[in-house]
Amino acid sequence: MPELHVSVGHHRGSFSLDAAFTVARWPALLFGPSGAGKSTLLRIVAGLDRPDTGRIALDNHVLTDTQQHSFHKAGSGVVQLVSQRSALFPHLSVRDNVAFGIHRLLPEEQRARVDEMLTLLGAAHLADRKIDRLSGGERQRVALARALAPGPQLLLLDEAFTGLDGAAKQEILCELTELLARRHVVALHVTHEVADAFAIEAEVFLMRQGRIVAQGPAQDVLASEREQMLKVLG
């Protein structure tokens, strides 16, 4: 699995993001309270926003380097992002949603890739459904299939499983863990739910006020966080 190296600065008004970390294994969780800058960081890594300063690289492949005035632009196929709201195109079927990012392939290749992705995510039976006929869990499976279809090297998950019940979330996470390992895809999952961190024995990056303040196994990072909170509360 490739390593993701991130070291970026981004300043907008009173908010300052200044984060540096390396993701070397999955499951990797970016954890922190609302407003910590997690989604901003993910948007920058995805190429949807530009950092003011810094560098983002996947192994030796530099995506963004502000010193070289080189910026990764969303859509290159290297990075994909799945958000909580799934963002499936409502005017397209499940099949056409998954095929959206691979429409330049030959029709038979496209069809085969869509079938493969939907099968991997246990959603093959949904192929011809309309989007508004899907449950929350099914939507997230389709969104994951759509994101993985172009063959990204980096998958970003922004609260992607929030709102799903515990069993559905656990099932998708387990399947995803296996899938990402098999396809050599590095992934970073943003969440503010403590249970997520413990459920999948993740490497946790704790983010607060735009900075990565701790890193390590979930039980270590979140235990020290808990102790600090108790100290603050007296």
Added chain:
Amino acid sequence: MQPGVDWQALWLTLRLASITTAILLMIALPLGSWMALSRSRIARTLEAVVALPLVLPPTVLGFYLLVLLGPRTAPGRWIAAVLGHPLAFSFQGLVVGSVIYSLPFAVQPMTAGVGNIDHDLLDAAHLLGSRGADLLRRVLIPLTRRSILTAAVLSFTHTIGEFGVVLMLGGSIPGRTQTLSISIYDQVEAFDYASANRTSLLLIVIALAALLAIYWWGTAPVRNADA
């Protein structure tokens, strides 16, 4: 004199409105989409310029178009040399005037429609490599069908009801530049109130039918899973 509808003016008006609407949609789809998605000052400036016909008296626009397209200016002379006749007082001149005058009625619904699209969908499209013309074709147009219908109907009806710009730029040449609204004006000037009444009623029917298209089909519930 038998009262009646000026069929020649009706045909010319429908032709003018159809051509104007087709041209406006081709301009408004990319322009309105870009203005909705761009954060630049140029986009905001352009938005104000496009909206000018809403606040200017049509005679002002008609006057400057008449001057610009007439034989006294370099562009006017160049166009006359290319077409073999000046644009002023011609059907083509009316089309140019109508496109400019009705521009906000086509562009603003598109800007609003694209502006209302869920930003997560646009981000997803960008991440999946869709930009520019591809984004317009595969995402923006399908998701703004109501806005496109509204833009088309408003452009069509506004062109049909145009008076000031048409009169300034085209005069009232039967069969060439005399539209229904000018024909009504001429009929009233000639005290032919019965014909003016019939022509006016016809205009009302056309406008109402077009607007009903918006209210019947344009507001029908659509499934939008992510809304």
